Amino acid sequence: xxxxxxxxxxxxxxxxxxxxxxxxxxxxxxxxxxxxxxxxxxxxxxxxxxxxxxxxxxxxxxxxxxxxxxxxxxxxxxxxxxxxxxxxxxxxxxxxxxxxxxxxxxxxxxxxxxxxxxxxxxxxxxxxxxxxxxxxxxxxxxxxxxxxxxxxxxxxxxxxxxxxxxxxxxxxxxxxxxxxxxxxxxxxxxxxxxxxxxxxxxxxxx
Amino acid sequence: xxxxxxxxxxxxxxxxxxxxxxxxxxxxxxxxxxxxxxxxxxxxxxxxxxxxxxxxxxxxxxxxxxxxxxxxxxxxxxxxxxxxxxxxxxxxxxxxxxxxxxxxxxxxxxxxxxxxxxxxxxxxxxxxxxxxxxxxxxxxxxxxxxxxxxxxxxxxxxxxxxxxxxxxxxxxxxxxxxxxxxxxxxxxxxxxxxxxxxxxxxxxxx
DNA sequence: GTCTATAAGGAGATAGAC
DNA sequence: GTCTATCTCCTTATAGAC
Numbered sequence: 353x354x355x356x357x358x359x360x361x362x363x364x365x366x367x368x369x370x371x372x373x374x375x376x377x378x379x380x381x382x383x384x385x386x387x388x389x390x391x392x393x394x395x396x397x398x399x400x401x402x403x404x405x406x407x408x409x410x411x412x413x414x415x416x417x418x419x420x421x422x423x424x425x426x427x428x429x430x431x432x433x434x435x436x437x438x439x440x441x442x443x444x445x446x447x448x449x450x451x452x453x454x455x456x457x458x459x460x461x462x463x464x465x466x467x468x469x470x471x472x473x474x475x476x477x478x479x480x481x482x483x484x485x486x487x488x489x490x491x492x493x494x495x496x497x498x499x500x501x502x503x504x505x506x507x508x509x510x511x512x513x514x515x516x517x518x519x520x521x522x523x524x525x526x527x528x529x530x531x532x533x534x535x536x537x538x539x540x541x542x543x544x545x546x547x548x549x550x551x552x553x554x555x556x557x558x
Numbered sequence: 559x560x561x562x563x564x565x566x567x568x569x570x571x572x573x574x575x576x577x578x579x580x581x582x583x584x585x586x587x588x589x590x591x592x593x594x595x596x597x598x599x600x601x602x603x604x605x606x607x608x609x610x611x612x613x614x615x616x617x618x619x620x621x622x623x624x625x626x627x628x629x630x631x632x633x634x635x636x637x638x639x640x641x642x643x644x645x646x647x648x649x650x651x652x653x654x655x656x657x658x659x660x661x662x663x664x665x666x667x668x669x670x671x672x673x674x675x676x677x678x679x680x681x682x683x684x685x686x687x688x689x690x691x692x693x694x695x696x697x698x699x700x701x702x703x704x705x706x707x708x709x710x711x712x713x714x715x716x717x718x719x720x721x722x723x724x725x726x727x728x729x730x731x732x733x734x735x736x737x738x739x740x741x742x743x744x745x746x747x748x749x750x751x752x753x754x755x756x757x758x759x760x761x762x763x764x
Numbered sequence: 765g766t767c768t769a770t771a772a773g774g775a776g777a778t779a780g781a782c
Numbered sequence: 783g784t785c786t787a788t789c790t791c792c793t794t795a796t797a798g799a800c
Contacts, residue, residue, distance in 0.1 A: 359766090377583065380792080380793065380794085381794065381795085382792085391768085393796080394765080394766065396796075397765075398765095400795090402794070454668060457663065457668060461727065462660060462664055462727075464731075471733075475734040476736070484734070503753070506733060507750070510725075510728060510733065514723075514724035515717065515720055517724075518720035518724070521667065521668075525670075525673060525677070527677075530677065544713070547709070547713060551757065554761050554763075555757040555760050565783085565784090586774080586776085587775085587777090588775080588776090597784065597786085598776090599785075600784065600785085602777060602778075603783075603784080604783095606777090607776080608775095608776065765800105766799105767799080768797105768799080769796105769797090770795105771795085771796075772796100773792105773793080773794090773795105774791105774793075775791085775793090776789105776790095776791090777788105777789085777790090778787105778790100779786105779787090779788085779789095780787095781787100782783105782785075
């Protein structure tokens with residue numbers, strides 16, 4: 353990112369980086385400004401509040417992910433394989449940056465106001481991403497055809513997400529072991545990915 | 559809790575309640591003092607720092623839970639049932655107060671410094687709770703005897719904890735649905751508890 | 765658009781009187 | 783032990799000059 357780009361974009365870019373690194377509360381507008389190399393008041397000039405800056409950084413990312421979410425659901429593939437693809441999808445996304453999982457947990461899931469806004473925007477009613485409907489229909493069809501055990505589609509998705517996110521939360525901490533190097537982390541996550549696929553698949557098999 | 563109790567205990571008691579309700583950062587020492595009905599400086603007189611107050615509140619609770627953790631591992635019971643007991647144990651604990659799961663995630667798991675301190679105190683080496691060793695031995699014995707699939711004991715525990723905690727994180731949010739009343743929440747959690755047991759048990763069956 | 769200056773409001777912590 | 787007074791630091795946000 354060049355120094356000479358317009359300040360608005362540079363603020364967005366720096367904010368994204370710092371929010372991811374230090375969290376929303378851990379990042380002051382003063383620090384963003386200092387990193388950008390501009391005056392702190394400019395952040396308010398362009399984005400009015402820090403919270404609005406957060407959403408201006410965050411929304412485009414969410415929307416991009418929701419678009420990609422369609423691909424793993426390709427109906428020409430075997431159902432169980434599609435489910436594994438969903439696991440791979442989440443793993444792939446969270447692997448892009450190891451600070452992503454903690455960020456999502458802290459700044460989105462655990463913040464009631466933000467979660468409400470997120471849910472209303474992306475999970476409910478009109479604005480709801482079509483990928484969720486496709487996933488639900490696909491699971492219900494398998495249940496009705498007697499090919500998998502009865503499970504609420506949303507719970508299946510919750511199982512996948514819980515296990516995946518927690519793998520990424522726990523990996524850098526080394527759980528009971530302590531911090532470990534990035535190679536060990538990578539191979540741990542690779543193992544976990546396959547374990548989770550097995551667990552999920554065995555859980556819906558008849 | 560009587561008004562006339564000594565202030566030190568009342569601070570501990572109020573802090574516990576407020577930390578659980580509003581989180582550590584969301585609770586100021588001033589507010590604790592106001593609720594106790596004492597001067598803000600007294601909190602520093604008794605506990606020196608807010609962080610030390612946190613641990614003075616938190617440690618006894620952790621230690622109590624770790625003691626109880628022995629019971630579900632009773633070796634006279636069938637292994638699969640013991641595993642279900644562990645799930646029940648976590649559910650029972652988190653059901654005591656629905657703010658407990660978010661509290662643990664926010665204040666302990668997601669805070670690197672606190673997590674490090676917690677891990678060093680309760681999960682590692684000398685100070686490690688014996689329940690963890692018992693759990694590990696028990697799982698390894700089943701694997702070696704060829705009665706369950708190969709899995710790292712710590713990963714089995716992680717599966718249980720991830721699924722349980724996330725059930726409690728998600729329940730009050732209603733996930734994609736929105737807030738719901740406490741009866742609905744309760745019956746959702748009861749369903750989830752059985753789903754999770756099935757998932758975990760199917761995941762280790764041969 | 766960009767700056768200086770500053771408002772306005774917290775927070776946690778300490779000195780020292782009583 | 784308990785209080786008043788206060789320090790120090792940091793936050794987001796705004797008014798208004800240039």
